[in-house]
Amino acid sequence: MMKLSFHGAARSVTGSRHMVELPGQRLLLDCGLFQGRREEACEQNRDLGFDPKSVNAVLLSHAHVDHSGALPVLPQHGFSGKVFLTRATADLTQLMLEDSAHVQVSDCSYVNKKEHRKGRASVRPLYNTDDVRKLVRRFEGTRYGDLLKISPRVTASFHDAGHILGSAAIRVKYTSHGNTTTILFSGDLGRSNMPILRDPELPPPCDVLILESTYGDRLHETDREVMKQKALDLLTHAKIHKSKIIVPAFAVGRTQDLVMRIKELVGEGRLDPIPIYIDSPLASRATEVFRRHPECYDEETTKTFNSSGDLFASRYIHFVSSPEESMRLNKMKGPCVIISASGMCEGGRVVHHLKHAIQDEANVIVFVGFQAEHTLGRKLVDGWDVVPIFGIPTPRRAQIVTFNGLSAHADRNDLLAYVRAINPLPAKVFIVHGEEKQALSLGAAIHTEHPGIDVQIPHRGSTHDL
Ligand SMILES: [Zn+2]
Known part of the structure; x- marks a missing residue:
């Protein structure tokens, strides 16, 4: 049986x-x-x-x-x-x-x-x-x-x-x-x-x-053009308001995906690059694993890989590894994008970034992945005005944006x-x-x-x- x-x-x-x-x-x-x-x-x-x-x-x-x-x-x-x-x-x-x-x-x-x-x-x-x-x-x-x-x-x-x-x-x-x-x-x-x-x-x-x-x-937004426009609006907002855009993202998958999409926008001449910090030692190491497994790529990526040899490198993309560098990002002014794990804000460096950025209304927290019940990420997506960060009730003034089209x-x-x-x-x-x-x-x-x-x-x- x-x-x-x-x-x-x-x-x-x-x-x-x-x-x-x-x-x-x-x-x-x-x-x-x-x-x-x-x-x-x-x-x-x-x-x-x-x-x-x-x-x-x-x-x-x-x-x-x-x-x-x-x-x-x-x-x-x-x-x-x-x-x-x-x-x-x-x-x-x-x-x-x-x-x-x-x-x-x-x-x-x-x-x-x-x-x-x-x-x-x-x-x-x-x-x-x-x-x-x-x-x-x-x-x-x-x-x-x-x-x-x-x-x-x-x-x-x-x-x-x-x-x-x-x-x-x-x-x-x-x-x-x-x-x-x-x-x-x-x-x-x-x-x-x-x-x-x-x-x-x-x-x-x-x-x-x-x-x-x-x-x-x-159902997800599937129109690539609509998604691109939404991303452009967001990055333009960041430039005008000198915002920090905090993106809690799974270090594996979402992060590499986002980097590729932003590179595409810049490559098409539609976006002036703003600094992007991948603040996750795990994301950096995972990106190495992506480089080691071209057998998993689709046709387009295989072509890019064969011609450029590096999918993720760019002058405006910075991989942050040391805790000191990460802490410097806390004090830094925008505009910039900080992509950091964990994706549901349950731990890792992103919680520190949220702690420093969440009370400033110029900032934006962007969710690109599913947020499970009772996680900090879910509370933010659900529009809570006060959220617990490291156990301390913290008022939220930053804007929250959900991007399910990138799921x-x-x-x-x-x-x-x-x-x-x-x-x-x-x-x-x-x-x-x-x-x-x-x-x-x-x-x-x-x-x-x-x-x-x-x-x-x-x-x-x-x-x-x-
Ligand atoms: Zn999964």
Whole structure:
């Protein structure tokens, strides 16, 4: 009997963890970090919802921490299997996890210093760089399309999801007594015509689909010209008002994407460059990984890469690495753009930038990615006038701009098209990685279009027979 159980990103967005339960073995799809309210996050990241020792192998869809960030917890509790992933994902994930370990250690010591003064208990990091090292030894990098033998009855293959470098939808095939069952896990799906990456591959046939639904009830702006104009207006505003534009962005994916788009505007002669600071050591290192994996590029990027040899270099783009340089940016006057992580403002240098820039109405905070519930980013997107920054209620006077057109996620139409493209249609679809409203809305749309498909919207901790 095959079963699926869901341990995160079920009626929510972060903490992607889904278990394929087969007779005598368990395969974990993703092992993401839960992000949100601190106490809840702490609890859900320390107790993953299953026994790590019982997991035979992990298959990882892509490097983003909401999919990979709890992996180092596995070996702490006796996991001794392999982690299968694409080669670009292996390189990126190693960086992400090392960074995540550093951020946790330094955030914990920052919080502890404050709590200590108030005589409160101390917090400890979920894992450190030693744990990351132990995990990375278990990585088994693969190429798109290769058929991998996971165990005597199970094979798997990775299919380009077009979401970030190395991202994949994963197909798992189980054979027993001459019968086969295939499960396709979408991971996060990208969109067509994104910079650098190829368009998402058409889905291979499957019996069961596990589908993300981040934007399950929303459509993105798809007109490139409208998006460009919006970006130009913003940068012009910055010039006139000497604004700082703070862009909280995932260091991997969004940052490189933004740099490519701004370069395009400057290249077309429509924008006088203003200084752009990529203030994230992780983004700088991730950009190196992008350079090392031209096998993931689309045609246009391959051409640029072959002729110029460097996709990201420019005289107005500055990669900031030392903390001193980063602190100098806090005091600097605009106009400038500061792209910094983390993307949901839950930690990292961007929180310091927000602290310094948020009370000046000339400044603009631009959101380009999805903001999960209860994160600082979500509070800002939702228009809170006072937000907690490092626990201190801080008035917000800076303008907030949301740019969903730059999202690296498929929208509702893309997701419906993905299901439609599976031939023959799957018998079951499980909707994950979306807040309840998005998941329910997408589920209803799939059910209306294909009444024959059994559509489920699993709860966290639920188990389903296949
Ligand atoms: Zn992602």
